[in-house]
Structures are given as C-alpha cells and as structure tokens.
Amino acid sequence: MELTEDNASKLQQFSKEWQDANDKWNAMWGVKIEQTKDGKYYVAGLGLSMEDTPDGKISQFLVAADRIAYINPANGNETPGFVMQGDQIIMNEAFLKYLSAPTITSGGNPPAFSLTPDGKLTAKMRISAGISTLYLARLREKSMPPPVIFLA
Known part of the structure; x- marks a missing residue:
C-alpha cells in the first residue's frame, strides 16, 4: 500500500x-x-x-527512532535509566569498566574541569579530593619554588 x-x-x-x-x-x-x-x-x-x-x-x-528510552517496569520507576535522542546518550548513572574518550569535560557552566587528548588537565573553581580540599593551589615545574597549598 x-x-x-x-x-x-x-x-x-x-x-x-x-x-x-x-x-x-x-x-x-x-x-x-x-x-x-x-x-x-x-x-x-x-x-x-x-x-x-x-x-x-x-x-x-x-x-x-528520534528517541530511544529504556524503562524498567519491575522497579516501579518511570524515569528512564537510559535515553538516546539525536546524537546524545543520557544516563543518570553509569558503571564503565574501561573508558576510551579523546576529550572529557565536566558538566556545569563553566565546566569545573576538562581533559584534552594530549593529557592537559584544566581544573577551575573548587576541587575536592578525598577528605581534603585544595584552594588556590599553583603547581609549577621542578625548577620553580614549592607551590603554596592550603588544605581545609
């Protein structure tokens, strides 16, 4: 027909x-x-x-399809665990055993960090690691004086 x-x-x-x-x-x-x-x-x-x-x-x-979504009816949650729309895949949570990504940029405006293919890491705003927080730190080459680091 x-x-x-x-x-x-x-x-x-x-x-x-x-x-x-x-x-x-x-x-x-x-x-x-x-x-x-x-x-x-x-x-x-x-x-x-x-x-x-x-x-x-x-x-x-x-x-x-323009949009693909996976919803688990067994858990009673109607929020999709996975949505693909256009050229984006959206997941609330993901576990990856191995990730190969040429570039990584965090969410937020402006992004808190980015990692480029050549290994350059740019971090902005407040960065927390473990139980310490790094404020106003400046890391330099070995020939430079030691950096000033404040730990909270």
Whole structure:
C-alpha cells in the first residue's frame, strides 16, 4: 500500500529468509510505522537480522527512532535509566569498566574541569579530593619554588 496524504499512516511487519549467490543463508525480521503529515515523511521501526559474511556470522538489532528510552517496569520507576535522542546518550548513572574518550569535560557552566587528548588537565573553581580540599593551589615545574597549598 502506498503512503499518501489521504493514507497518512501505515504499519508494516516484514520477514525474509534467503540464500545468497554464495549459498550463504540470511534472515531478517522487522516492523516499521510510517506516517506523513503536511507532505513530510516520518518513520520508526526496529529490525533483527542474521547474515553470513566472509568474516563469519553477523547478527544485528537495529532501531530507527528520534528517541530511544529504556524503562524498567519491575522497579516501579518511570524515569528512564537510559535515553538516546539525536546524537546524545543520557544516563543518570553509569558503571564503565574501561573508558576510551579523546576529550572529557565536566558538566556545569563553566565546566569545573576538562581533559584534552594530549593529557592537559584544566581544573577551575573548587576541587575536592578525598577528605581534603585544595584552594588556590599553583603547581609549577621542578625548577620553580614549592607551590603554596592550603588544605581545609
């Protein structure tokens, strides 16, 4: 069915299994919703696929949406633990075993700290570490006099 102004919404479920020219088996399943409004096309959907490639099997779970959120209905909390919208991923809390990030900047305006790919750490405002707080500290090269540090 063609989607037109008069037929402004369509739900489609699809599945396909096939053997390619190299006798490799592939399969896919998906569902999508399409709508038009004022001549503009919108789509949301998800799909699963399994493909044979020269490097082996590849499985995929793909989502097409403007916003993706994960809500755990078991805990009664309606606040998403994870939201992806546009090019941002938003999480209230995350545990990462290993993080590889070219640049890190803290939140806030202005940011309290930033770390650049070349290892430059810039810290502003009040920085707390452990049970001590560092105020008005200036760290210098070894050839300079010792820094003045006030610990609270």
